Amino acid sequence: MKYRKKLVVVEADQWFKNGDHPLDGSEGEGVVVRYFRHPQVNGASLHPKCGMKFHIHGWIDTLESGHCVCPGDWIITEVKGEYYPCKPDIFKATYEPA
Numbered sequence: 001m002k003y004r005k006k007l008v009v010v011e012a013d014q015w016f017k018n019g020d021h022p023l024d025g026s027e028g029e030g031v032v033v034r035y036f037r038h039p040q041v042n043g044a045s046l047h048p049k050c051g052m053k054f055h056i057h058g059w060i061d062t063l064e065s066g067h068c069v070c071p072g073d074w075i076i077t078e079v080k081g082e083y084y085p086c087k088p089d090i091f092k093a094t095y096e097p098a
Helices: 088-094
Strands: 011-014 058-060 067-069 074-077 083-086
Touching (some): 074 088
Antiparallel strands (some): 011 074
């Protein structure tokens, strides 16, 4: 059986650096996208998917624990108010302006 996604309008903002999300302050720790921290990941090491240093990445707490946010990712506000990062190519293929 095949299914199609229901038409849902989402709020989305493209993120490039800490403070970019409209709900985050321009200084200090963000409310939506926080600074990336992981005890086993050196901030100077490179992210395996985007090749940029981890210290310029962000972190979003999600219902599944959390996700790393790469510069250029879209931050989507889902139906129940939760936030998720989305890669630019997936966003372009999935969403269009409402």
